[in-house]
Amino acid sequence: MKHRGLFYLQLGFTLLVSAFLIVPVVLSIMAGLTVNYFVGIESGLTLRWVFEVWNGYRDTIFLSIGLSLACLAVTLILGVPTAYVLAKRQNALTRAIEELLVMPVAVPGLATALALIVTYGSLSGFRTSWAFILVGHVLFTLPFMVRSVLAVLSAIDLKTLEEGAASLGAGFWPRFRDIVLPNCRAGILAGSLMVVTLSMGEFNMTWLLHTPLTKTLPVGLADAYASLRLEVGSAYTLVFFLMIMPLLLALQAFANPRPAKFVAEETE
């Protein structure tokens, strides 16, 4: 029995909230494509601002893409073995490790970046390279990779599967290759999407860690908002949206799990 009035009230409220979130996005996309934002759509549509962004900020786009892929590689190498260890052992020590891993996420990016600067700022080669930013990104995204893989590994009976493989003669590395890795594929995929998405959008740390030669897309955005006309900033934001949209859609698709299958006994 639906209380129709209440339903429509809540629906209206939700629509309002959605509008609050989406309208500025739409406005910004439009602003990036109109000749003159103040005049509005009557001034005509154009790709001129997008091209201006591409010419002036092409490097930031490539750097962001490169960084997120590098971040992915590093988090895979560091994170998958860590998740394996955490799946194999659940005791006070492993819980402490999980807590520790999450710290760079809990602590404001500003603090983490500052800490890195005061410690390694004097190594000018390191400080001015994109590796410096990469370190910050890895610290921030590692717990997501670990959690994602750990979730999948915890859901399967890892111990028995490994014992089964061991009983057939498989040593540690064959087991890791044949049993552990293939069975956490879903976790690795979901974790990878998360890492790439987060790395692309990271700003708090990156703003402090960057140098004029190592600007990422969000850093470029901050520059553009501050110094350039609204249309260029909007076009730049549009480029960002275009890059992040497929990732977000893929992430949302991952959020819906497949239902478990039931197989009836056949008469044998």
Next chain:
Amino acid sequence: MMTEAGKPLAIALENCAKTFPDGTRALEPLDFAIEAGETVVFLGPSGCGKTTTLRIIAGLEEPDAGGRVLFDGEDVTHLPIEQRNVGMVFQSYALFPNMTVAGNIGYGLRIRRTPEAAIKARVAEMLGMMQIAKLADRRIDQLSGGQRQRVALARAIAVRPRALLLDEPLTALDAKLRDTLRLDIDALLRSLGITAIYVTHDQAEAMALGDRIVVMEHGRVAQIGKPREIYQRPATRFVAEFIGTMNRLTGMTDNGVFACRAGNLPWADAPANATEILFRPEDIRVAESHETAGLQGTVAAAFFLGDRTRLFVEVGEARPLVIESTARRDFGHGEAVRLAIDPRGLLVL
């Protein structure tokens, strides 16, 4: 170190105990020898140490210091399972979800770097033996419980292990399937002639499959023997009550007669100080009208089961006697009956 694959193994456990890091004593020191080709069943309730013993034999656990595991006289105590060449079937089957049925069965051979053609042939052989040829390319989550069981067996046997270790393989299946598969496993073990160690809490399985049964309780061996011995001559009360049903009469012996509330039971071999006698439901029957019988009771409940009637008869003891009767008549509630016991089935513990 692996000896010749395929020849059945004699296994010996010497002074094997197991204490876990948190202090639980899972197994008291155990000495036991398994003959080549024998099927030994470790039977007992959960927590009795049977699975721990199996895992020590497998190489998944190490016995406490001083314990030794010997394969054909060779000390393998510190050899990990990867090198023991035993086939293991787990309670949850442990089938690899990322491989097909054929992939699972061939895995052990692949690890041993067997040539591809030989793997294919052996896998086909196993599929045929287990009658699951049509499942070869299925994924594990597409299989029913019984099918998974067969795949698990096929996978374990494919590598020609020297011994087969089965950890409650039928527990996860429903009753009817269990009965069918029990026969299949029995036939399989016999045809392979392999040394097999089988762990279960189901005494019917133990009796059907074991050449010898080791009944365990609280980490200790309660009795070792052939199924018939265990059933008819249980060594302790625990074994008596764990296996099948046991009836009990309390009273006193007096000159070749056991006197109890139910009446007087003539028993020439009655031990002098027996205060309690035990016997199976099939060793007691309702006496015919013309027979003399010393015991009396009243029928509390009667269940007609088709081939026999199960009677619960009150005789003044804590629990009613359970009697399996093949008499071709009905028993009324409250009916007075006279009971005769076969003295060969009487036990004093």
Next chain:
Amino acid sequence: MRHEVRRLILLLLPAGIFFAAFFLLPMARLFFIGGSGKTGWAAYVAILTDANYLGSLVSTLGVATATTVATLIISGISGVFLQRHKFPGNGTLVAMLTFPLAFPGVVIGFMVIMLAGRQGLIGQVTQALTGEKLVFAYTMSGLFMGYVYFSIPRTILTVMAAAEKLDPKLEEAARSLGASPWRVALDVILPGLKPAFISAGAICFATAVGAFGTAFTLAARINVLPMVIYTEFTLSANIAMAAALSFVLGIVTWLVLAVARTAAGSTVAAAG
């Protein structure tokens, strides 16, 4: 079996070394640098003793609290509503509400400018309606709106997940006893969602306290702690003070999240 332990330690080593070198060590250094400035270790209490710092701390906590309350109310209503009622377009609404999930604070700031800036939508609407243009993007209200903007997607997901796990039978029981929808919401639904609210609320609060990008985009005039730290570091070159303040900020956010975690299961991310 000792091999196994050794192997596990070896597997942890790469991440462990990375973490020690790039987080633990720097954090320790940050702590010491914080106490090495002109005021020495007193820098760590300056946040409470110095009027300016105290003021920005209060502002920060204030806007974070306001954000949390507003977000929880909004996400509570919409999250439960969307989870419960399946209608055509439900999925689209959910997608729209969670779309800004990965937006960096900078972009959020830009969204705020789009809505409430000098050429913003709200300004144009109010000008058309009242003749006066409402511009608040560059004030605390603008910041508040921005924080709510990026908090809604995260909290709504948590609320929806928790709403899914609610047992409808409890509500049916309450209704069978005569409870109106309002009472059912108050007495059954809200208590059932409490753990999710605590956990989501803590994340929301901690994120708002530590957020930088949004405030940075909107103006250096906004007096929240992350901005103060930033200006101390870049404009005043007062590294010690910046270090001390950011260390304190880090501890505060970590504590809030730790408390919430013990109060209610595991958590999702903070970023912004």
